[in-house]
Amino acid sequence: MTPAPLAARIADTETPVLEAHDLVKTYEVGRGFFAPPGLVRAVTGISLTLAPRRTLAVVGESGSGKSTLGRMLALIEPPTDGRLAIDGVDVTGVAGARLKALRRSVQMVFQNPYGSLNPRRTIRATLEEPLIVNTDIGPDERRARALDMLARVGLRPEHAERYPHMFSGGQRQRIAIARALMLRPKIIVLDEPVSALDVSVRAQVLNLLADLQQEFALAYVFVSHDLSVVRHIADDVMVMYLGGVVEQAPKAALFADPRHPYTRALLSATPVADPGRARDRIVLTGELPSPFAPPPGCAFNPRCPLAIERCRAEKPMLHHGEDGRRTACHLAE
Amino acid sequence: MALLEIENLCVDFETRSGGLFRAVDGVSLTVEPREIVSIVGESGSGKSVAMLAVMGLLPKTARVSADRLAFEGANLMGISPAARRRVVGKDIAMIFQEPMSSLNPCFTVGFQIGEALSTHLGLGRAARRARAIELLDLVGIPSPESRLAAFPHQLSGGMSQRVMIAMAIACSPKLLIADEPTTALDVTIQAQILELLVRLRDEKDMALVLITHDMGVVAETAERVVVQYAGRQVEEADTAALFRDPHHPYTAALLAALPERATEKHLPAIPGMVPGQWDRLDGCLFAPRCDVATDLCSRVEPTRAGADLGRALCHTPLVAGRPTRRADAEGVPA
Amino acid sequence: MVDDVILAPPSPARALWADFAVNRGAVGGLVVLLTILAIAAFANLIALHDPMEQFREHVLQPPVWAAGGSWDFPLGTDDVGRDLMARIVFGARFSLFIGFSVVVVSLAVGVCLGLASAFMGGLVDTAISRVMDLIMSVPSLVLAIVVIAIIGPSLANTIVAVTVVYMPRYVRIVRATAQAELAKDYVTASRAAGSGAFRLAFVTVLPNCLAPLIVQAALGVSDAILEAAALGFLGLGAQPPTPEWGAMLSSAREFIQRAPHVVTLPGLAILVTVVSINLMGDGLRDALDPKLKRS
Numbered sequence: 001m002t003p004a005p006l007a008a009r010i011a012d013t014e015t016p017v018l019e020a021h022d023l024v025k026t027y028e029v030g031r032g033f034f035a036p037p038g039l040v041r042a043v044t045g046i047s048l049t050l051a052p053r054r055t056l057a058v059v060g061e062s063g064s065g066k067s068t069l070g071r072m073l074a075l076i077e078p079p080t081d082g083r084l085a086i087d088g089v090d091v092t093g094v095a096g097a098r099l100k101a102l103r104r105s106v107q108m109v110f111q112n113p114y115g116s117l118n119p120r121r122t123i124r125a126t127l128e129e130p131l132i133v134n135t136d137i138g139p140d141e142r143r144a145r146a147l148d149m150l151a152r153v154g155l156r157p158e159h160a161e162r163y164p165h166m167f168s169g170g171q172r173q174r175i176a177i178a179r180a181l182m183l184r185p186k187i188i189v190l191d192e193p194v195s196a197l198d199v200s201v202r203a204q205v206l207n208l209l210a211d212l213q214q215e216f217a218l219a220y221v222f223v224s225h226d227l228s229v230v231r232h233i234a235d236d237v238m239v240m241y242l243g244g245v246v247e248q249a250p251k252a253a254l255f256a257d258p259r260h261p262y263t264r265a266l267l268s269a270t271p272v273a274d275p276g277r278a279r280d281r282i283v284l285t286g287e288l289p290s291p292f293a294p295p296p297g298c299a300f301n302p303r304c305p306l307a308i309e310r311c312r313a314e315k316p317m318l319h320h321g322e323d324g325r326r327t328a329c330h331l332a333e
Numbered sequence: 334m335a336l337l338e339i340e341n342l343c344v345d346f347e348t349r350s351g352g353l354f355r356a357v358d359g360v361s362l363t364v365e366p367r368e369i370v371s372i373v374g375e376s377g378s379g380k381s382v383a384m385l386a387v388m389g390l391l392p393k394t395a396r397v398s399a400d401r402l403a404f405e406g407a408n409l410m411g412i413s414p415a416a417r418r419r420v421v422g423k424d425i426a427m428i429f430q431e432p433m434s435s436l437n438p439c440f441t442v443g444f445q446i447g448e449a450l451s452t453h454l455g456l457g458r459a460a461r462r463a464r465a466i467e468l469l470d471l472v473g474i475p476s477p478e479s480r481l482a483a484f485p486h487q488l489s490g491g492m493s494q495r496v497m498i499a500m501a502i503a504c505s506p507k508l509l510i511a512d513e514p515t516t517a518l519d520v521t522i523q524a525q526i527l528e529l530l531v532r533l534r535d536e537k538d539m540a541l542v543l544i545t546h547d548m549g550v551v552a553e554t555a556e557r558v559v560v561q562y563a564g565r566q567v568e569e570a571d572t573a574a575l576f577r578d579p580h581h582p583y584t585a586a587l588l589a590a591l592p593e594r595a596t597e598k599h600l601p602a603i604p605g606m607v608p609g610q611w612d613r614l615d616g617c618l619f620a621p622r623c624d625v626a627t628d629l630c631s632r633v634e635p636t637r638a639g640a641d642l643g644r645a646l647c648h649t650p651l652v653a654g655r656p657t658r659r660a661d662a663e664g665v666p667a
Numbered sequence: 668m669v670d671d672v673i674l675a676p677p678s679p680a681r682a683l684w685a686d687f688a689v690n691r692g693a694v695g696g697l698v699v700l701l702t703i704l705a706i707a708a709f710a711n712l713i714a715l716h717d718p719m720e721q722f723r724e725h726v727l728q729p730p731v732w733a734a735g736g737s738w739d740f741p742l743g744t745d746d747v748g749r750d751l752m753a754r755i756v757f758g759a760r761f762s763l764f765i766g767f768s769v770v771v772v773s774l775a776v777g778v779c780l781g782l783a784s785a786f787m788g789g790l791v792d793t794a795i796s797r798v799m800d801l802i803m804s805v806p807s808l809v810l811a812i813v814v815i816a817i818i819g820p821s822l823a824n825t826i827v828a829v830t831v832v833y834m835p836r837y838v839r840i841v842r843a844t845a846q847a848e849l850a851k852d853y854v855t856a857s858r859a860a861g862s863g864a865f866r867l868a869f870v871t872v873l874p875n876c877l878a879p880l881i882v883q884a885a886l887g888v889s890d891a892i893l894e895a896a897a898l899g900f901l902g903l904g905a906q907p908p909t910p911e912w913g914a915m916l917s918s919a920r921e922f923i924q925r926a927p928h929v930v931t932l933p934g935l936a937i938l939v940t941v942v943s944i945n946l947m948g949d950g951l952r953d954a955l956d957p958k959l960k961r962s
Contacts, residue, residue: 061519061520061521061522062490062519168606169376170606198375198376198546198607199375199546199548199587199590199591200375200586200587200590200602200603201375201606202590202592203590203592203600203601203602203603204602204603204604206592206600206602207599207600207602210598210599225519225520226520227520228549228591228592228593229592231592231593232592232593232595232600233592265521266520266521268524269520269521269523269524270520270549271523271524271527271547271549271550271552271553272549272552272553272593273548273549273551273552273576273588273591273593273594274552274576275552275553275572275573275576276573276576276577281524281528283521283524283525283528284521284524284525286475287489287491287492287522288489
């Protein structure tokens, strides 16, 4: 399939701020002295576009490659193949000074609130670090900006001189979000930002993210495995399995009418806080296959309740539907 | 006869500064045979600590006290360690949250299951092996004979949790306590494990106490629910009743804060945080965050309402979302 | 607005002292060490005589508590009539100087090598690790003797020799802790903020590797003193007439029967110093370790 030029695939009224085309990430894993290294295809050809003030949710379970995709989009890891563009400018494989300049465009918030802040530095030092490294702003101005951002995420100025271990998980995530915003990026990649938080704290942080998105015109890439959270905050949803996209659609369409069997299984497996609802659960058999030896044909076929002979022989391509939906399933075409 | 009877369980921990920290304050629970009860709470609610106290698994710095703590009528308080070992692990079993770190990494799966069998049932080697294979098959592990020699690090999260469950049910316990068994697992695996637990309850006549923070899991699996907040039991009701009409403001707020119940872009979040070790106050522990709290709530500790109001620990339990004055208020000024 | 933090924050220094002070032995060790430091600092005020001055008429005079002793020479004199107390008091300067110098240089070089090893990985890591393995595979005293044999015996060269011998342990600690920290999210976040390799290594990662390093450094001072004393005893360290404790032991070997105080008193000085440092180092380790886990 010949790829359409990047500029031609604009899915929204605004110019996309982030575009990825056929991103691939492969790792070589050493398997001892004498065996040849194993090849792990963490991400196998993902394309997406993202506009400002929109949230793209990347959904998948462990081993789906969603975190790796997030890290590539955040320019933390270079893709093995494929193209990435920010604001229309090709940034694939940038390094050195150019990469450093791009840090102002895209930042990341990590999953674990207990590991993403340097335990030996005060909150103020952590918040000022992006400014120290990237700008020439004087210490007074830096301090002012750090305190300002701290206030925006709902913390008080006296918290600035304290250390991370004195804060709760929810507060640490707020600090992590503040840090990500210090350079006023256009895109923020959030890797499971609320998964480790309690329900009541989760709601606070999600509200904060919604407010900040409007205030700063941010584009979010929201990586998560929790469909109930995704349903609340996403505009578009992309479902991943074993490194590839199995379905991509606007949120309402995906939840109302999931087309891929894996999406359907995920949706039915997600517990719903409503005891009255009829259970129509599709329980998948088996486990995720080893990334060293993906099954032939469709990666999902060993666990798929609808698999046919063609699924075992031929890998399905991402089929573009008429309503902007994309599905990778022989049976959905 | 009730299987497990807990009345007014309190657990205090000795702190480094010399005082006592009350992690569990007055939890009461009765579990009937074959029942699935869920204990719901967020971090700091004391839900795990309460069940660990029942099992006798708390560290030496913990002081456990209760009006009554009995299993099948026999008192569990103050019994000798030997007597406790005869019950715990055999008739009451527990599985934990992190399957990857709950299994001993130095020993094979077969050895660990065999440990439970030889300690409590005194089976010989061949019998242990046969029973281990039987158990692995029961919990849905494919080709069980080959898995006996596997080490924990060779198993995935879902597999490890199944092995843990196999170990726990090895001696056919009458009560299984599951402490957040699926929190660390993927959603599709979670569905498998929960379905397994319910199936085991049906097949093996086992009661299940499910500790979780996920209201969805509660709604789908539990028959009765106990809600805990900051160590106190704030509500107890049948599942359908709890979700339909929560009586304690915390339960109502928790349900409202769920993303799936959101009607607009902003979630009705509960402001503030769970009171920690250093900021225990007079009156109701939830009062600072409660949107129907009155002056009375911050001064006087609430008493428990009747069973029809979910035994809510609240001065003004909610009925259909509105706070009501209790009939048994006993002249406490409004 | 989000509510207050859960804890009223004690400053990290105060919390460290509270943890440290629980261990009485550690506090005792600290007090003794501080006393020794004070003695070394004010040696010229404490000593009654010059340590090099020989009083020929008072050769091998016993200490004041034995028969024949006097308050002129409270700890007696050595085989050429030098005041033992002055020599021990001034000797503290040398021993402590050697101990601290060795640790400072080992730390500086060890930290750089360890960080290079952890950050660059690959061939650099392999090369550094194998060289360190080589150094550690030779018994420490033997290796020190070999180094001295090559560069010649003197006080300064003692420091070099002992540094070479003890450096690998710092390299290993830094390498191991840095590798563990590198996997954590805050390092990635720092890199995502644009930090270069230098800043990442020294500003972001190194402060988190300090706890085991500090403990090792504290204990390293006593090891270095012992090692230097051993070299001095063999005649390969400080040369006479320098009043270094090990060298004093060596030259007094033959007088064990006749005038035991010339041997035992410098030996006691080494013992007290080393034990106090070890007690303090143990206390430091206990205080810092739980802090690491408490995060």
